[in-house]
Amino acid sequence: MREHPAAASTPAPARCPFGGDTERDGAAPYVSYARMDELHELARPRTDSPRELTFILISHVKEILFRAIHVELDQARTAIRQDRISVACGHLERATRSQQALLASWEVLSAMAPDEFLEFREILGEASGTQSFMYRVLEFAMGNKDPDTVRAWKADMERYPMLRAELAAPSIYDEAIRYLARQGAKLPADLLERDVTRRHEPHPLVEQAWLEVYRDPAGRPLDHRLAEALSDVSFRFSVWRSTHLLVVERMLGSKSGTGGTTGLAWLRTINEHRFFPELWSTRTLL
Numbered sequence: 240m241r242e243h244p245a246a247a248s249t250p251a252p253a254r255c256p257f258g259g260d261t262e263r264d265g266a267a268p269y270v271s272y273a274r275m276d277e278l279h280e281l282a283r284p285r286t287d288s289p290r291e292l293t294f295i296l297i298s299h300v301k302e303i304l305f306r307a308i309h310v311e312l313d314q315a316r317t318a319i320r321q322d323r324i325s326v327a328c329g330h331l332e333r334a335t336r337s338q339q340a341l342l343a344s345w346e347v348l349s350a351m352a353p354d355e356f357l358e359f360r361e362i363l364g365e366a367s368g369t370q371s372f373m374y375r376v377l378e379f380a381m382g383n384k385d386p387d388t389v390r391a392w393k394a395d396m397e398r399y400p401m402l403r404a405e406l407a408a409p410s411i412y413d414e415a416i417r418y419l420a421r422q423g424a425k426l427p428a429d430l431l432e433r434d435v436t437r438r439h440e441p442h443p444l445v446e447q448a449w450l451e452v453y454r455d456p457a458g459r460p461l462d463h464r465l466a467e468a469l470s471d472v473s474f475r476f477s478v479w480r481s482t483h484l485l486v487v488e489r490m491l492g493s494k495s496g497t498g499g500t501t502g503l504a505w506l507r508t509i510n511e512h513r514f515f516p517e518l519w520s521t522r523t524l525l
């Protein structure tokens with residue numbers, strides 16, 4: 240039988256990454272490639288409560304998404320350093336997709352009744368989200384480097400090289416500020432060469448630099464896109480925090496946290512923090 244003419248020019252279908260020849264121990268390639276069996280092994284509830292299993296699974300999902308966001312932010316930071324702003328914005332926009340998935344995952348936990356949570360809360364002991372090193376990696380990458388937090392998590396700093404590397408590196412916002420200076424913004428040297436292991440503090444000249452971008456969106460379309468892409472990441476981070484706060488209120492009321500904080504009251508103060516603060520305050524000046 241003659242081959243249909245279209246068949247010769249039709250490219251072979253792209254191979255699914257899960258279709259590779261990565262079989263181990265007789266496991267199907269899908270399982271072997273991304274170690275799905277090991278992934279499922281990780282969820283080991285300590286009580287009979289099915290809610291505990293859900294809690295662990297969703298906590299894993301959130302951790303993985305923290306990392307997926309960091310992957311994009313890290314690439315965005317490199318692109319900003321290289322003045323490739325359009326590429327950076329692509330990464331930032333992808334980061335916000337993962338942030339959206341992270342936000343959606345609260346839907347599952349917020350559906351848990353307080354009595355269902357209490358079925359296993361005791362098992363958590365002193366385990367708390369404050370101990371999530373990946374969350375801290377993300378905060379550091381975005382510039383919230385609280386030296387007290389670092390001191391409090393000294394053990395983690397020794398254990399996790401990624402956390403040490405993030406503390407020492409300029410944050411994505413440091414890179415954005417340096418980029419603004421390369422675009423002609425008048426920013427002092429001590430700001431551009433600041434100690435990047437410390438938290439970024441709002442500066443009126445950075446606010447002024449963003450203001451100039453927002454006053455000239457047609458003349459500086461790329462810088463305007465960067466400002467909005469960064470604002471989106473910061474906005475979604477704050478929405479994550481406030482949703483967490485609401486879930487905590489719904490689940491625990493004003494009970495104290497397993498991590499030793501006052502719970503709701505402490506989380507309320509955390510909620511006031513804003514990443515990339517001058518991008519927020521510049522709105523008032525426009």
Ligand code: HEM
Pocket residue numbers: 297298299301302348356366367368369370371374483486487490491495496497498499500501502503505506509
């Ligand atoms: C029923 C669900 C949850 C409750 C009741 C809850 C409760 C709390 C409380 C009371 C705190 C304050 C610190 C403490 O004393 O422990 C806290 C902090 C935190 N939680 Fe949760 N949490 C829940 C789910 C999650 C999940 C699934 C994650 C993500 C994996 C998470 C991540 C965090 C983080 C990162 C902090 C520290 C925030 C910061 O330092 O800015 N929480 N949580």
